[in-house]
Amino acid sequence: MTKLDPSAAATTTAGTRTLTGSLGATAIVFMVVAAASPLTVIGGAAPLGILLGNGVGFPALYAVSAVILLLFAVGLSAMSRHIPRPGAFFTYVGYGLGRSTGLAAAWIAMLTYTAIQVSVYGYIGYILSYTLQTYTGVTLPWWLMALAIIGLVGILGYRHIDLSSKVLGVLLIAEVGIVAILVAVVLFRAPEGLSLAPFQPSQVVSGSPGVGLMFAIAAFIGFEATAIFRDEARDPDRTIPRATYLAVIGIGVFYTVASWGLVMAWGPSGVVDAAAADPGSLILRTMATYLGTAGEVITNVLLITSMFACVLSFHNVVTRYQHSMSTAGVLPERLSGVHHRHLSPHFSSLVQTVTAAVLVVVFAIFQLEPVLQVFTWFAGVATLAIAVLMAVTSIAVIVYFARTRRDRRLWNTVIAPALGFVGLVLSSALIVAYFPIMVGDMDADGAPVFGGVSWFLLGLVAVFPLIGYAQAAWIRTRRPAAYAKLTDAIAG
Template sequence: MSTQAPHSATPAPAEAHLGRRRLGVPAVVFMIIAASAPLTVVAGGVTSNFAVSGLVGIPLSFVVLGAVLILFVVGYSAMSHHIHNAGAFYAYVARGLGKPVGVGAAWVAIVSYNAMQIGIYGLFGFALSSFIAAMTGAELAWWLCALMGWVVVGLFGINKVDLSAKVLGVLVALEFVVVAVYDVVALRVAPEGVSGAALEPQALFVGGVGAALAFSIAAFMGFESGAIYNEEVKDPRRTAGRATFIAVIVISVFYAFSAWAMSVGTGPTQIVAASREMGPDLMFVFLSEHAATVFSDFAQLMFITSLLAALIAFHQVVARYFFSLGREGVLPSYLAGISRRTQAPAAGSLTQSALALVLLAVFAIAGTGHEYGPLFPVLTLFTWLTNMGAFGLVLLLAMTSLAVVGYFRRHRDLYSLWTRAIAPTVSAALLVAVFALIVINFDVLIGLEGDSILSWLLPALVLIPGAAGTVWAWMLRSRRPDLYAGIGRGGELE
């Protein structure tokens, strides 16, 4: 595999383009949903939310947040018709709120997406290690299992994006089948009867609602990645917007229904206690008791492939951010290197793989002999980094909504007042409220009790690069005005 990287300090967009016309709406929908990891969310995220918040109304939280994100997508989709850039958040914020803020947002995005992707390796390594031990009796270290996934993810990263889309499509379809079977069995068992208790407002909007919403918003992360593929889709003006609308609706309805089915299958009065006792195993123990053992084993295998699908999807996102920022000279230009054979962002992919390898090594060493034992990668690498990533991404969602308003203020004739102002303004306000809830409940989200350095250090690791990126952009404005002028415009097709 060879790469082609521009040699000048300011890469020319014409010399660095990703593969054109490869992806249609279904492919992008699968890429988005794969990042969301449906089976992982239902088995792990929903049970954790029941356990931590102590609320039965978790299903309703997905309905509420789905409505908020639909408002976000109204403006986001309209913006995607006019700005086609592999660094979506970066380009949108740069064009709507100014180039310095855009570069700051880009650096926040780089840190946040890397944190989400690398953090998932912790749960993947643990889950694969546990599955191998249960099936064969062989004891493999979590980090060795994580490295197996790392190799697979890296290979997908340097290959054609439509290969990833096809594989992820199959995996996502199988995830939906597993969860759908669980839902049907849960509704059939229903020890307390089929009840709508978990969907009643009073089951959610009480003390603990902040933690519940903060947990639930993390389940949607990745839904916004559609526009990142806008340089590679068949119809840049429509594909990303349509795919994102479809994905948000599917994700919110699917999660709400499955969380409700889980409450019914265990019993609304028992679901919180059961989630605290068994955690992610609740779903698999339930299937082993009420369905064929072989299906329970298959569900656990699909849980692992769900994590692998999310790793691949987030890796593709990070690689494209590196590519976009390298192409415009905001980061070193070698990051704009692409494969001549596959037209994949090879340099960005290899860079992301290298970062993941370094952090895996750090956590592997830190976990040796740790008191957490086998759960070390779950309670540290996975919990810390994925919540750190969600923190940054929700902030970026709010900034992007404001950027939509800023951009269309200069293009008033393009859309209705609802699309260019009302919907994005309301979504920005609601997303800021959700962001505030994450800040307030961050210690709870990362499993800490009382004050800890991590409760402010992890958010700081997201915010400080954002401030540094803004300062860097101001420096470029005075030192490299030619480069500064191209910020947020690479890859535009209009």
């Protein structure tokens, strides 16, 4: 049970409390894998990856992404053993590359998790509206349904984290189970038989592999948040690395197999056309074909709960990022508070709830389409931002251990982080190159071009770290005492 340690109740300012607890590796893996949201990925992102990305070859990109991120996780786990702070990316970057870069990393992390969270709010709003209309005939706008979910997530996020982890655990088991059943049935009923066509090099590089890679990496966003729960882990030096490796490997294997099963369910010659007919309902139509009406209904319910688990988990991650940044003195002090009874970062949770609600209202005012615009656009922003952030973190790992010599394992502190860095940089370049295709920026002849939408969304990834650098410079010049506290909180 998570509890507040009275001896550690005060941190940087009076009234601030430290999150402590006894979450094990399994509970943390549930939190971060639920953020990856298996059924949301297979039912939402995978059809879009097949349609807008590299078609039949899309499943292979999950395996590619898993290898890259596993290499990155080696360095991340090494840092977690030597830096006993829960800030994850911004803390590790601060220790390796300095306070200013650490603060820039904090702001790009905030962009990542906020963008991916609101993107899923768009998708869940669509699915709820679609389901309500299908089964009752009542039509309500997607944004109204999304706002209702934001309110429910806010209630759970305000309360005890153990409640969140238990809810996530139950939902995760159910959604993994229904996808596993589908794959098992497809093994015996695939219309074109079973094949390894999705892993053929010609298929992997076909179409728009940069877009496909974006959707594949997006499926892993949140696995690195194991480090965010350090203060609430039972034995952080063992629990955090174990949870990180389990999350990456488990996510990679499951998504590769499940998306392969989705391709086999329609056949390599038919899956792209099936996705083009309506990517949002592809998983439901697949379930109806192989598991009947009951399977379709169950999947519809679980797809909604899967997305709910996703936004709940990201809500918990963002609130803890805000909590860590507040403790470091770079966000208002009140965000570092811990509720006296629920033992949660309650005010930070409230702020994140309001932020999500405001963004959904803005999307509604601009009449953005919930799947092909809200979900796709902001998932793209989040994926590019996290790839850049992880690349910077890889460099920070190498620099930190080269300077301190606290860990002399060459593989853990140099080779694996360097290989991960190369993979992440190449992935980022591919995502940028294919970004106009993803957001639908086209010229008069229908050719992809970097237009207003592309530049605006890519600009967010550039502007947010600049906010961090500017804030660090301002604190160093105007509030030297606060900068000294920032030094202690972010970079030892």
